Amino acid sequence: MLNAIWVGFFLVAFGFAVVNAVFLGHTDSFALIMKATFEASKSAFEIAIGLTGVMALWLGIMRIGERAGFLQGLTWLLNPLFKRLFPDVPSNHPALGAITMNMAANMLGLDNAATPIGIKAMQELQTINPKKDTASDAQILFLVINASSVTLLPVTIFTYRAQAGAVDPTDVFIPILIATYCSTMAGLLATAFFQKINLLDKVVLAYLAAISAVVFGLVAYFAQLPAAEMLRQSSILSNALLFGLVTLFIGGAAIKRVNAYEAFIEGAKDGFHTAVTIIPYLVAMLVAIAVFRASGALDLLMNAVRSAVLGMGWDTRWVDALPTALMKPLSGSGARAMMIDTMHTFGADSFAGRLASVIQGSTETTFYVLAVYFGAVGIKRVRHAVACGLLADLGGLIAAIGVTYFFFG
Numbered sequence: 001m002l003n004a005i006w007v008g009f010f011l012v013a014f015g016f017a018v019v020n021a022v023f024l025g026h027t028d029s030f031a032l033i034m035k036a037t038f039e040a041s042k043s044a045f046e047i048a049i050g051l052t053g054v055m056a057l058w059l060g061i062m063r064i065g066e067r068a069g070f071l072q073g074l075t076w077l078l079n080p081l082f083k084r085l086f087p088d089v090p091s092n093h094p095a096l097g098a099i100t101m102n103m104a105a106n107m108l109g110l111d112n113a114a115t116p117i118g119i120k121a122m123q124e125l126q127t128i129n130p131k132k133d134t135a136s137d138a139q140i141l142f143l144v145i146n147a148s149s150v151t152l153l154p155v156t157i158f159t160y161r162a163q164a165g166a167v168d169p170t171d172v173f174i175p176i177l178i179a180t181y182c183s184t185m186a187g188l189l190a191t192a193f194f195q196k197i198n199l200l201d202k203v204v205l206a207y208l209a210a211i212s213a214v215v216f217g218l219v220a221y222f223a224q225l226p227a228a229e230m231l232r233q234s235s236i237l238s239n240a241l242l243f244g245l246v247t248l249f250i251g252g253a254a255i256k257r258v259n260a261y262e263a264f265i266e267g268a269k270d271g272f273h274t275a276v277t278i279i280p281y282l283v284a285m286l287v288a289i290a291v292f293r294a295s296g297a298l299d300l301l302m303n304a305v306r307s308a309v310l311g312m313g314w315d316t317r318w319v320d321a322l323p324t325a326l327m328k329p330l331s332g333s334g335a336r337a338m339m340i341d342t343m344h345t346f347g348a349d350s351f352a353g354r355l356a357s358v359i360q361g362s363t364e365t366t367f368y369v370l371a372v373y374f375g376a377v378g379i380k381r382v383r384h385a386v387a388c389g390l391l392a393d394l395g396g397l398i399a400a401i402g403v404t405y406f407f408f409g
Contacts, residue, residue: 040290055271063267095124186395281375320352362396
């Protein structure tokens with residue numbers, strides 16, 4: 001399926017370029033596409049190299065936590081849930097601890113920490129994958145949950161809104177939490193359908209209820225804070241928890257007389273190797289996306305949607321934020337650029353500006369996550385991963401539109 005999508009991007013882009021050049025007289029169509037390919041390949045390399053230091057750091061820290069026994073402790077805490085969601089993964093397997101750490105990092109909006117930990121989890125899952133070139137059920141479920149990305153503290157979006165002149169940059173906080181929660185639930189339901197996971201199991205329901213209580217408890221707490229105080233406290237909480245985790249791992253290693261320095265170096269070497277490994281996969285995916293965008297296919301798709309909505313007599317304000325939604329599964333930087341452009345064009349406090357912000361915070365970049373995580377372990381056959389990831393994106397988009405109309409409509 002991944003091959004079909006990749007080839008499809010190029011074929012559609014070529015078709016649009018021919019139409020633009022031959023029938024519309026845009027003789028620079030192919031030049032623009034080629035320029036986009038070079039820029040995207042450069043960007044892919046820069047992303048991978050930029051990740052090298054961060055991945056070396058966090059995989060080193062992860063190795064210390066693993067040697068000190070903390071990942072095993074986290075695994076034990078969530079083992080009843082994981083036994084039902086990941087039945088093919090043995091109890092107390094190192095992958096389960098890494099999955100837990102990745103989810104925690106995503107919830108706190110710590111992108112730089114979440115990516116290397118997520119790759120570590122995917123590598124651990126690969127050790128028990130019987131078909132090394134094909135994604136296992138456990139790997140698909142982990143990727144979909146990661147791509148739907150419940151983010152409790154979307155500080156970067158608040159920052160962009162403040163820079164764009166929003167009167168209250170954090171007024172999208174609750175809508176984002178609701179939308180990202182819905183996208184995760186949609187992804188979980190879709191994957192459970194394909195993999196026949198029983199989500200009505202009383203243990204699964206108990207864990208999901210507890211997680212929901214934490215999410216909505218944080219929503220209730222931060223919602224009653226003034227905007228400036230919300231930004232301040234959310235930033236403090238994110239960074240304090242992250243540094244506290246590092247200190248806990250190193251302190252625990254010292255108590256258990258683990259050589260933390262050697263453990264860190266060992267993990268850091270794995271991080272460097274992994275960063276180099278993902279370069280070809282990132283180049284392939286980002287170039288295909290850039291070609292699709294430069295050809296004008298994305299603009300045509302958006303205009304078609306606007307016409308269809310007008311034809312049905314519906315409100316079209318949400319269509320102005322559609323570029324962010326369409327770009328979000330394809331490119332994180334592209335979606336961020338679309339969000340910023342929407343806020344600058346219509347205003348940060350316009351309906352479109354707020355909706356673009358909520359969409360940006362509702363999910364992760366599905367194809368980027370797929371390329372990085374599966375590329376890191378050499379998986380070529382992704383099975384139903386793309387379908388479930390895009391269903392999670394769709395769930396997040398529908399929820400984002402709904403809650404934005406509810407709060408700001």
